[in-house]
Amino acid sequence: xxxxxxxxxxxxxxxxxxxxxxxxxxxxxxxxxxxxxxxxxxxxxxxxxxxxxxxxxxxxxxxxxxxxxxxxxxxxxxxxxxxxxxxxxxxxxxxxxxxxxxxxxxxxxxxxxxxxxxxxxxxxxxxxxxxxxxxxxxxxxxxxxxxxxxxxxxxxxxxxxxxxxxxxxxxxxxxxxxxxxxxxxxxxxxxxxxxxxxxxxxxxxxxxxxxxxxxxxxxxxxxxxxxxxxxxxxxxxxxxxxxxxxxxxx
Amino acid sequence: xxxxxxxxxxxxxxxxxxxxxxxxxxxxxxxxxxxxxxxxxxxxxxxxxxxxxxxxxxxxxxxxxxxxxxxxxxxxxxxxxxxxxxxxxxxxxxxxxxxxxxxxxxxxxxxxxxxxxxxxxxxxxxxxxxxxxxxxxxxxxxxxxxxxxxxxxxxxxxxxxxxxxxxxxxxxxxxxxxxxxxxxxxxxxxxxxxxxxxxxxxxxxxxxxxxxxxxxxxxxxxxxxxxxxxxxxxxxxxxxxxxxxxxxxxxxxxxxxxxxxxxxxxxxxxxxxxxxxxxxxxxxxxxxxxxxxxxxxxxxxxxxxxxxxxxxxxxxxxxxxxxxxxxxxxxxxxxxxxxxxxxxxxxxxxxxxxxxxxxxxxxxxxxxxxxxxxxxxxxxxxxxxxxxxxxxxxxxxxxxxxxxxxxxxx
Numbered sequence: 001x002x003x004x005x006x007x008x009x010x011x012x013x014x015x016x017x018x019x020x021x022x023x024x025x026x027x028x029x030x031x032x033x034x035x036x037x038x039x040x041x042x043x044x045x046x047x048x049x050x051x052x053x054x055x056x057x058x059x060x061x062x063x064x065x066x067x068x069x070x071x072x073x074x075x076x077x078x079x080x081x082x083x084x085x086x087x088x089x090x091x092x093x094x095x096x097x098x099x100x101x102x103x104x105x106x107x108x109x110x111x112x113x114x115x116x117x118x119x120x121x122x123x124x125x126x127x128x129x130x131x132x133x134x135x136x137x138x139x140x141x142x143x144x145x146x147x148x149x150x151x152x153x154x155x156x157x158x159x160x161x162x163x164x165x166x167x168x169x170x171x172x173x174x175x176x177x178x179x180x181x182x183x184x185x186x187x188x189x190x191x192x193x194x195x196x197x198x199x200x201x202x203x204x205x206x207x208x209x210x211x212x213x214x215x216x217x218x219x220x221x222x223x224x225x226x227x228x229x230x231x232x233x234x235x236x237x238x239x240x241x242x243x244x245x246x247x248x249x250x
Numbered sequence: 251x252x253x254x255x256x257x258x259x260x261x262x263x264x265x266x267x268x269x270x271x272x273x274x275x276x277x278x279x280x281x282x283x284x285x286x287x288x289x290x291x292x293x294x295x296x297x298x299x300x301x302x303x304x305x306x307x308x309x310x311x312x313x314x315x316x317x318x319x320x321x322x323x324x325x326x327x328x329x330x331x332x333x334x335x336x337x338x339x340x341x342x343x344x345x346x347x348x349x350x351x352x353x354x355x356x357x358x359x360x361x362x363x364x365x366x367x368x369x370x371x372x373x374x375x376x377x378x379x380x381x382x383x384x385x386x387x388x389x390x391x392x393x394x395x396x397x398x399x400x401x402x403x404x405x406x407x408x409x410x411x412x413x414x415x416x417x418x419x420x421x422x423x424x425x426x427x428x429x430x431x432x433x434x435x436x437x438x439x440x441x442x443x444x445x446x447x448x449x450x451x452x453x454x455x456x457x458x459x460x461x462x463x464x465x466x467x468x469x470x471x472x473x474x475x476x477x478x479x480x481x482x483x484x485x486x487x488x489x490x491x492x493x494x495x496x497x498x499x500x501x502x503x504x505x506x507x508x509x510x511x512x513x514x515x516x517x518x519x520x521x522x523x524x525x526x527x528x529x530x531x532x533x534x535x536x537x538x539x540x541x542x543x544x545x546x547x548x549x550x551x552x553x554x555x556x557x558x559x560x561x562x563x564x565x566x567x568x569x570x571x572x573x574x575x576x577x578x579x580x581x582x583x584x585x586x587x588x589x590x591x592x593x594x595x596x597x598x599x600x601x602x603x604x605x606x607x608x609x610x611x612x613x614x615x616x617x618x619x620x621x622x623x624x625x626x627x628x629x630x631x632x633x634x635x636x637x638x639x640x641x642x643x644x645x646x647x648x649x650x651x652x653x654x655x656x657x658x659x660x
Contacts, residue, residue: 090429090430091429091430104428106424106430110422110430110432111357111359111364111422156418156434157434158399158418158434158436159399159433159434159435160433160434161420161421161422161432161433161434162420162434163359163360163361163418163419163420163434164361165361165418184361184362185361185413185417185418190361190362
């Protein structure tokens with residue numbers, strides 16, 4: 001009896017331990033999302049869409065409030081000026097001044113590219129799904145430049161509306177996401193978002209330049225660089241409305 | 251009566267006096283009859299198959315939808331009747347099968363591709379008998395219950411999406427509030443259908459699972475009823491229409507798929523036109539042969555007239571001759587057609603041109619179908635039209651002046 005006792009203890013301890021690392025991993029992921037978005041934020045970014053034979057860049061302003069509301073508006077180049085995207089929870093609207101119409105992005109288009117980039121509409125509208133639609137577990141931890149980096153594997157729930165087999169995130173202890181890789185269900189890398197520059201901006205340490213690359217086509221990528229960012233501003237709810245999407249007031 | 255026997259005997263002898271001409275003519279008639287019946291059987295087989303396939307996709311001979319659903323198949327236009335109400339009204343109605351289902355347009359996405367499809371939320375047990383999917387032949391397994399959390403997709407779609415049994419895909423559609431409704435499904439089965447369009451266009455999930463995903467409670471968008479005979483759906487239609495009331499649209503399959511419905515109607519007309527066209531070609535040969543025969547026998551006919559045969563008898567004799575020729579040809583032609591169709595009833599494999607056939611909804615194996623009424627129609631058409639065609643030479647023969655005819659040289 002005495003001899004068996006330690007094994008029993010181990011058996012009892014294992015699920016508790018597993019639960020704990022899972023909670024821990026989920027916490028790390030949700031902290032990273034909170035860190036990036038803040039309670040509210042305002043930023044100016046440039047997005048470079050690169051293809052083997054052409055490249056274009058856009059500058060845009062983005063406002064976020066809470067986990068759910070985002071407004072993005074293009075300011076450069078001139079021909080795209082005024083194009084906007086508003087998301088509220090899972091719903092997404094887009095506005096183009098050329099046609100002067102607000103369009104609710106239908107479910108059939110959620111998988112399509114957002115403004116011609118390598119991000120899909122879904123990537124933009126549902127960035128926070130990563131927290132509750134997945135099981136997270138820590139694969140490994142390592143020290144890089146004196147800071148702990150967690151590698152977290154996130155596997156979508158059975159009925160989650162996610163096509164990926166798994167996503168692997170590398171998150172630094174100060175909540176900066178270093179890399180976010182998307183694997184298919186055979187474990188093959190499909191695309192990855194890698195942070196190329198990390199900087200102190202708006203009072204936080206954030207990934208200031210991130211690049212999304214398709215694994216089977218390294219010549220095609222989209223890069224987002226943050227030019228300026230401010231956190232914890234007072235943003236009015238009226239900012240995130242369809243009428244503001246159509247007629248900017250600020 | 252005796253006169254008739256004499257006429258028949260005379261006609262029979264004349265027919266074989268110039269047997270080469272008769273045999274050539276006989277050959278033409280046999281070939282024509284064979285072509286009429288054989289081609290009709292082929293087209294019949296093809297159309298029957300198209301309709302059978304088409305109905306299996308609709309499916310059901312009579313369908314019930316919410317108002318406006320047929321024009322805009324959206325989840326908001328569901329049927330305002332619960333499954334229990336349907337069961338209460340139709341459980342004992344004597345249909346060979348019926349089912350309620352969720353049918354909405356959706357988008358299916360894998361890691362690499364996305365496609366528009368028709369989402370069918372079904373109760374697998376209720377549809378086993380009339381589904382175009384053979385549950386047993388599914389790679390993997392078919393759905394097992396309305397609550398099944400898996401999805402069954404077509405082989406062609408699985409190829410396009412680069413997915414297979416065991417992997418997950420995401421379905422997206424809209425809920426009744428026009429918000430996005432989506433959910434991940436694991437592919438539990440891949441089916442093969444005899445039509446590629448089905449493999450690409452339909453995905454099956456459990457009815458209850460679909461209702462939960464689309465946040466539509468226990469509502470359904472389609473009820474299907476199968477009767478005994480797809481050519482006569484009126485009894486089913488009347489029963490269903492009487493049972494469901496005015497709040498829904500009841501339609502026959504010919505209205506749901508007007509293309510197929512029109513096709514069925516056109517087919518009967520087409521068969522007749524086809525036979526007449528062949529006969530017209532045939533009739534020139536027939537009339538020509540008879541006219542030649544009459545010309546050759548001017549002196550004989552004159553002699554018979556001089557001996558006291560009445561013009562009406564001459565007329566009758568020529569007509570009997572042509573009728574004999576036709577009857578003989580029809581007999582051989584029909585027998586030949588039957589003999590050539592029976593061995594082919596197992597199906598003619600047309601997969602070499604299968605893709606083209608599919609474009610208009612036919613499958614790549616053709617099963618000729620010999621209908622008794624088509625055979626009868628072909629025979630009647632030839633006999634009736636043949637009678638009229640032979641009237642002119644016969645009339646001409648009976649109008650000869652005996653003296654002129656006998657003295658005619660050559």
